[in-house]
Amino acid sequence: MSHYHPSIPTDPQALAEACRDAMWAGDRACQALGLRVLQVAPGRATVSMTVREDMVNGHAICHGGLIATLADSAFAYACNAYNEVTVASGFSIELLAPAQLGDELTASAREVSRGGRAGLYDIEVCNQQGRVVAQFRGRSHTFKGRSLLPQASG
Template identity: 45%
Template structure:
């Protein structure tokens, strides 16, 4: 799924680790990602965390999308900072799941994200280029 995600890859986000219910991604804050306060725009931090969440919740196989998410910004990130987002599954029940993502710069916590996922029926999901569904295998 990550390799078909042009938005995330276009921003230089890298997939570092990926396992069942987990994912680790990395992003360097570029000059285009800072706001008028010269700190990383919160939307980019959310996008990094959301992408880690997406990789973790889609690791089980069925097409899974966000049902909701929120983020708490703890400390500012700045141009040149290398940020690492670590997503971990907290619970899965039926077609729903809860995932937490910590965004860090080195050992310092920058943001905490919680995502709520929902698996969708395969016949309702559209196949993305470069991916496969049961029907296309």
């Protein structure tokens, strides 16, 4: 019995969107945190999050780890837009300003370098006023030959 799999898009933008959809289907962490993938393109992604009451720490500001999670999520969607399974091999983050309860944070990821199995991505996290809350730099590792999207079977 054969299973129908839609063909894998050849257009880079359509491929990035198909990869986003495949990742989102199993992305329980982003779903639980209420993250929204606003935009994807080859090597780019924009993800947003509203700071909820359960995201605020004892200083009444958004927990830095959750800001890192938002940035890491934009990083993941950006570097997986090529239909090759890619994971983080490391990252660093600078927390530049506090985020408050109710803030709308947006993480914008862009590819700096991608070659072989390694990639480098910069992610900026801003609040709804455009104030930069954090700068994140991620290093990626690609598993060559491992597709994110299911392959057609005969």
